[in-house]
Amino acid sequence: MEFSSPIGTLWLDANEVGLTEVSFFPIEGHQTNQWTEQAAQELSAYFNGTLKQFTTPLSFEKGTVFQRKVWDALSDIPYGETRSYLDIAIAVNSEKAVRAIGQANRNNPLPIIVPCHRVIGKNGKLTGYMGKTSEEGLSIKSYLLELENIL
Structure with a gap:
């Protein structure tokens, strides 16, 4: 669709x-x-700014066990809040897997609904979005964070 x-x-x-x-x-x-x-x-x-939590059932057809754990952790980030890659690594009991968290985010099959845009650098800076560090990816991430009143 x-x-x-x-x-x-x-x-x-x-x-x-x-x-x-x-x-x-x-x-x-x-x-x-x-x-x-x-x-x-x-x-x-x-x-439109009127929905803060998605309720559509999700069905993950792709992804490793680790990636699915990461996507579950992303789903726990509340609307209007962010987490660092390290925060997500700790949440999935893989504190040293910060880079792997980034890769799992890049492979997220349900962006926006599984809110990988809410994951930012430990220093509070925006990092890539959709596997891109380009201006396009970062502008989409910025838009979504602004929509949620995070930026």
């Missing part, structure tokens, strides 16, 4: 269990079903 947002077009995909992907790029063979419809409604409310 294609969804227009203030940060550009997003593509949503789901299986019969829940939402499987939110992408900034087209998803071949994506499905539209009750979960993509619910996610689109919730994303609209999020971007």
Whole structure:
């Protein structure tokens, strides 16, 4: 399902269990079903500033056991708050795996809904977003953090 947002077009995909992907790029063979419809409604409310917690069921079809632990930890970061990569590493009992946390964030199949944008550097600085340190990735991350009144 294609969804227009203030940060550009997003593509949503789901299986019969829940939402499987939110992408900034087209998803071949994506499905539209009750979960993509619910996610689109919730994303609209999020971007309008009226939704602080997503309730669409999620279904992770990709990712290692470690990545899924990281994504679970990201889901625990409350709206309007941030955590450092070290905070997430400690939360998943892998204090020395800060770089691996960054890689798990980069591979997050459900950005925004699983809020990897809420993870910042230990020094409080923004780091990459969507696997990019480019201006585009950082401007999207900044927008999302500003939307949540973090910046």
